[in-house]
Amino acid sequence: GQSLEQPSEVTAVEGAIVQINCTYQTSGFYGLSWYQQHDGGAPTFLSYNALDGLEETGRFSSFLSRSDSYGYLLLQELQMKDSASYFCAVGTGGFKTIFGAGTRLFVKA
């Protein structure tokens, strides 16, 4: 079957750096995306990696290693507003995307 694995919960302090890992096992691979969802809100797109390496967007970076079927989201200079759930997602082809179960990030003061 197809699956994406990510930790269920991560806790970090304000100002710190946190890494959320995602490993995937899918029949097709058309890129790894990350979405953020605050409680009661809609998921919103954060980043996308089609090729190996690091993509940086402000405080957020995302990394992909296709040979290891692995990626991560790196959040720097954590702020309280970063407390949310983060989902990795893989485009598997045929217009379909598979989402991980999500990682709940708690940022403490």
Next chain:
Amino acid sequence: DVKVTQSSRYLVKRTGEKVFLECVQDMDHENMFWYRQDPGLGLRLIYFSYDVKMKEKGDIPEGYSVSREKKERFSLILESASTNQTSMYLCASSLSGQGTDTQYFGPGTRLTVL
């Protein structure tokens, strides 16, 4: 700004009722999707559509059907609601592509089936 709207934020229905969830996007996107979100399971794809009147089953289509008569509107139908369909339902749209395009999500409909 892409806007995806869903007809209701909260909905309570009785077992056996026919339920319609409506989704509208205003960005002329080709693709539209319906997901359900349950704790610990993430987002699971119910159905998607890549063109008007075209639809494809996702990973959990049982008990659901969809309709896309106009490009901007994608409806999810629960023919006979059951308690195990109590969930958060999220609609999304994307411009095009093989699952690589950014998906824009609506605010969700929290459906409770009693």
